Amino acid sequence: GLELEFSRVQxxxxxxxxxxxxxxxxxxxxxTGRRELRFVPGPVFCNLLLADEINR
Structure with a gap:
């Protein structure tokens, strides 16, 4: 297997x-109570993305 990361966007x-x-x-x-910004990646950060009903 290729062990690819898969994601889907509806x-x-x-x-x-x-x-x-x-x-x-x-x-x-x-x-510490210190605040920092942390990036939370969306589904586009994967190896294989399924974009469902993209023509909406």
């Missing part, structure tokens, strides 16, 4: 770009 009229590419989340670190 296209809907209310889908936003951040739903596909990901976004940054503000997190507070436990213990």
């Amino acid at each position: 296209f809907t009229p209310d889908l936003m770009p951040a739903d596909i590419t990901g976004s940054e989340v503000l997190e507070e670190l436990p213990g």
Whole structure:
């Protein structure tokens, strides 16, 4: 097997770009209370992406 990472996106009229590419989340670190931005990748960061109903 190739061990590829697979993801699927269901296209809907209310889908936003951040739903596909990901976004940054503000997190507070436990213990220190320090806050930092952490990038949470969206489904586009994979080897094989299925885009379902892309013509909507």
